[in-house]
Amino acid sequence: MTGINRRAALSLAAGAVTAPIVGSPNVAAAAPEQPVVSARNPRVGADLVTAVTPRDNWRVAAVAIRYAHPVDLRGGVVAPSAFRVTATVYGTTAPRTVIRVYPNAAPELAERGRTGNYLIVELDTADANARASGTDPFPLDGAYAVRQVSDVTTPRGEVVLAASPFAIRNGGVLTPVVDDFTAGSYTDSAGFELDFRLYQPDGFLRDPDGRTRYPLVVTLHGGGEVADNNTTQLTANRLAVTFAKPDRRRRNPAFVLSPQIPLPRPMEGPDGTDWTDARVQAATVELIDTFVAGRPVDTDRIYLVGPSSGARGIFSLLARLPDRFAAALPTAGWGDPSTMSRIAHIPIWADHSIDDPIVPYVEGRFGRPGTWTLMNALESAGAKVTRGEWANDLPKADFESRSRALLRTADAAGGHVLFTSYTRGTTPVNPHLSWAQTYENDVVVDWLFAQSRGRR
Numbered sequence: 001m002t003g004i005n006r007r008a009a010l011s012l013a014a015g016a017v018t019a020p021i022v023g024s025p026n027v028a029a030a031a032p033e034q035p036v037v038s039a040r041n042p043r044v045g046a047d048l049v050t051a052v053t054p055r056d057n058w059r060v061a062a063v064a065i066r067y068a069h070p071v072d073l074r075g076g077v078v079a080p081s082a083f084r085v086t087a088t089v090y091g092t093t094a095p096r097t098v099i100r101v102y103p104n105a106a107p108e109l110a111e112r113g114r115t116g117n118y119l120i121v122e123l124d125t126a127d128a129n130a131r132a133s134g135t136d137p138f139p140l141d142g143a144y145a146v147r148q149v150s151d152v153t154t155p156r157g158e159v160v161l162a163a164s165p166f167a168i169r170n171g172g173v174l175t176p177v178v179d180d181f182t183a184g185s186y187t188d189s190a191g192f193e194l195d196f197r198l199y200q201p202d203g204f205l206r207d208p209d210g211r212t213r214y215p216l217v218v219t220l221h222g223g224g225e226v227a228d229n230n231t232t233q234l235t236a237n238r239l240a241v242t243f244a245k246p247d248r249r250r251r252n253p254a255f256v257l258s259p260q261i262p263l264p265r266p267m268e269g270p271d272g273t274d275w276t277d278a279r280v281q282a283a284t285v286e287l288i289d290t291f292v293a294g295r296p297v298d299t300d301r302i303y304l305v306g307p308s309s310g311a312r313g314i315f316s317l318l319a320r321l322p323d324r325f326a327a328a329l330p331t332a333g334w335g336d337p338s339t340m341s342r343i344a345h346i347p348i349w350a351d352h353s354i355d356d357p358i359v360p361y362v363e364g365r366f367g368r369p370g371t372w373t374l375m376n377a378l379e380s381a382g383a384k385v386t387r388g389e390w391a392n393d394l395p396k397a398d399f400e401s402r403s404r405a406l407l408r409t410a411d412a413a414g415g416h417v418l419f420t421s422y423t424r425g426t427t428p429v430n431p432h433l434s435w436a437q438t439y440e441n442d443v444v445v446d447w448l449f450a451q452s453r454g455r456r
Contacts, residue, residue: 275313
């Protein structure tokens with residue numbers, strides 16, 4: 001797996017520090033089918049393992065240390081106190097909290113590790129210095145130092161890995177799912193350039209000339225991800241990775257296209273930083289059209305998903321191209337109520353926190369008509385809107401149960417527009433961040449993939 005900031009060389013090639021095997025010299029002979037336990041197992045590399053979390057953004061979750069030979073604990077466990085980890089970011093060094101250590105066959109977190117060449121030093125993502133990015137990704141290559149301060153032994157006291165005064169530093173950064181997106185850019189006919197990330201389904205990669213056609217999910221990020229890094233539209237929240245994580249790619253293989261609005265260039269002024277701006281929207285539409293023309297996309301199943309200003313872009317694009325998209329998931333958005341009559345036929349599942357201080361739920365500062373106002377306009381235009389309200393901090397099972405009941409009500413009424421409101425004081429961190437549960441909600445995502453223009 002290739003990390004976002006992967007480097008070819010390690011910052012420190014840690015040497016082997018050996019120690020005599022403790023215990024009977026006849027142990028190996030008594031069980032010849034088992035590998036011989038030895039502390040002579042040099043470290044040959046280390047990488048950070050990061051995770052895009054629902055509410056805490058991009059976090060460093062572990063360090064995966066690679067050894068020359070499998071790490072076999074013979075049924076033993078590693079005490080977290082055996083390893084000390086520090087992180088140095090922008091000149092500040094602080095410790096990270098080690099919560100679990102276990103061998104594994106791959107550089108990834110696991111509920112239960114298995115014997116392999118990796119030792120996973122799992123870290124507490126609640127640490128104050130656990131974040132992997134701010135406005136831009138942090139410089140994390142070589143930022144983490146791991147030192148083993150006590151021996152790792154088997155239950156019989158045999159030393160598997162000896163303590164060492166040498167620390168090893170990470171040589172790269174691995175981000176599961178995010179690393180499966182390729183990076184690219186598109187320059188439209190007017191010369192405006194959009195960076196993008198693209199996930200391509202496994203079936204297409206195995207058989208690019210096959211006849212299978214796949215849905216296309218287009219993600220429109222929020223205003224906080226306007227940047228020139230071609231990364232934060234994937235890592236600021238789980239918007240894009242939702243549709244490419246392993247369980248979803250097995251259930252609903254799809255192309256996932258995630259463009260990023262660039263920062264305004266000098267002399268250009270403040271325009272060009274929103275999905276409704278003329279240059280950005282023209283380039284986005286052209287990018288989608290060009291992509292669809294060159295890939296086996298099921299044109300009856302093109303979806304729009306996005307939070308905040310991304311949701312604003314959704315309402316604008318739907319009104320501009322009312323016959324192009326199969327369905328949409330706009331969260332915490334706003335738009336023009338006068339255009340809702342153009343999109344009353346499109347399946348939409350919208351959601352919004354009632355106490356959102358950034359994008360008002362109804363209408364507030366800057367004349368932003370929020371989702372509640374837009375849903376009323378859709379009803380006036382003839383759409384059947386099925387509404388529900390519940391807390392945004394419910395456990396996943398309860399949250400999905402409420403969503404399932406709302407969907408049953410909509411189906412019984414013959415409606416195709418659903419609107420979930422979140423009760424005041426129940427959206428964690430910030431009431432504007434109402435989308436954390438949206439992208440974890442399998443009921444909503446299943447509903448999205450079930451929509452098709454051919455079945456309207």
